[in-house]
Amino acid sequence: TKHHQAFDILTNLMLALEVDDIENAQKIHREFCKKLKFKPLQDFFSARFAIENTDFETSEKLFTQFNQNPHGKILLLKSKLKIAIKNQEDQKAIEIAKEILVLKKDSLKTAQELLKLYKKNGNWQSAKALIKDFGVDKFGDELQKLDLVILNTSLAQEALRNKKYLSAIKYSRKALANNEQFLPANQILIKAWIKLGFKFKAISIIKNLWKENPHIILAELYGAIYRKAPLKTRIHAIKKLAILNPNITAGNIAIALVAYRSGSFNVAKEFLNLAIVNEKTHSLYKLLAYTEKHLGNNDEFFKNIAIAKMLPKDSNYSCTNCGHNSSKWSATCEKCSSYDSIQWNN
Numbered sequence: 001t002k003h004h005q006a007f008d009i010l011t012n013l014m015l016a017l018e019v020d021d022i023e024n025a026q027k028i029h030r031e032f033c034k035k036l037k038f039k040p041l042q043d044f045f046s047a048r049f050a051i052e053n054t055d056f057e058t059s060e061k062l063f064t065q066f067n068q069n070p071h072g073k074i075l076l077l078k079s080k081l082k083i084a085i086k087n088q089e090d091q092k093a094i095e096i097a098k099e100i101l102v103l104k105k106d107s108l109k110t111a112q113e114l115l116k117l118y119k120k121n122g123n124w125q126s127a128k129a130l131i132k133d134f135g136v137d138k139f140g141d142e143l144q145k146l147d148l149v150i151l152n153t154s155l156a157q158e159a160l161r162n163k164k165y166l167s168a169i170k171y172s173r174k175a176l177a178n179n180e181q182f183l184p185a186n187q188i189l190i191k192a193w194i195k196l197g198f199k200f201k202a203i204s205i206i207k208n209l210w211k212e213n214p215h216i217i218l219a220e221l222y223g224a225i226y227r228k229a230p231l232k233t234r235i236h237a238i239k240k241l242a243i244l245n246p247n248i249t250a251g252n253i254a255i256a257l258v259a260y261r262s263g264s265f266n267v268a269k270e271f272l273n274l275a276i277v278n279e280k281t282h283s284l285y286k287l288l289a290y291t292e293k294h295l296g297n298n299d300e301f302f303k304n305i306a307i308a309k310m311l312p313k314d315s316n317y318s319c320t321n322c323g324h325n326s327s328k329w330s331a332t333c334e335k336c337s338s339y340d341s342i343q344w345n346n
Helices: 002-018 022-035 039-052 056-066 070-086 090-103 108-121 124-134 145-161 165-178 183-195 199-212 216-225 231-242 248-262 265-278 282-294 298-310
Strands: 317-319 342-344
Touching: 002 022, 022 039, 039 056, 039 070, 056 070, 070 090, 070 108, 090 108, 108 124, 108 145, 124 145, 145 165, 145 183, 165 183, 183 199, 183 216, 199 216, 199 231, 216 231, 216 248, 231 248, 248 265, 248 282, 265 282, 282 298
Parallel strands: none
Antiparallel strands: 317 342
16 A cells, blocks of 8 residues: 555665665655655654754754654754854853753763863863763763863863862862873962972972973973072072073073063073074063163163064964964963964973
């Protein structure tokens, strides 16, 4: 009979969909529609094909009629979620994804979409809770090893900002368990130990990192530890740090920075001039200019400021996507919103 033939075709249609043979499924669907005129079923399959073709506006329109059915509502919300993501309406997308997870708590694909949104928008506590609910192993590509580093570093940064120093230490250590050289996490760890009064721990971390990679921000942190010490002690301490690494230029910059902040401008000038022989940057010439100004050498000030202006601006961090400079690390760029694009400069 006609109905039996229709159900045979329907079986073939569902089998084709099951193995993701969308092209044949659409052909079978057209044949099915000729045999059986049942609009809700036709609309359901049309909506499924619309999703496969990323035509989410059509799938939303077709799934609306199934809104009273709990499963139909989930399919409608999934179409709305895709539209919100496509339109970059992140907060709306987050609310829709959360609504889906209320209706279907084990919807892993929705959880994966939600994690991407949390990462993009810096919702680290929510990301942490989501990962805990589903398990790290469930996220695959959405949660690579580096993501764990960034997630925990962001949580550590948040804890440090809220003066929760033990939590900052806990999260920075979790980040460093996946990448022990990740400098933003080390920076937070050092600052937390300093705030808790364990300066010897901070000093030990800085020295070990400096031996491997003499980032200037480490010198700034090291100088901050000795900021209340006599001038001679501060200069002596930074010189001892500088010699731990054979990179003479980095050592000269480190000494110059601490000397400048200590008010020892002749020492700062001496080591800045040594550094500039090998490294000519905007920051170094600007620092040299203000060093000369403190020494009363106005002509030298204007000369070095002019040189600095001709060089590209540099900072501790910059975005590899848009080139934006920043004084602080963050998981996303404050200018272009790209994720994991903020890299340390030196």
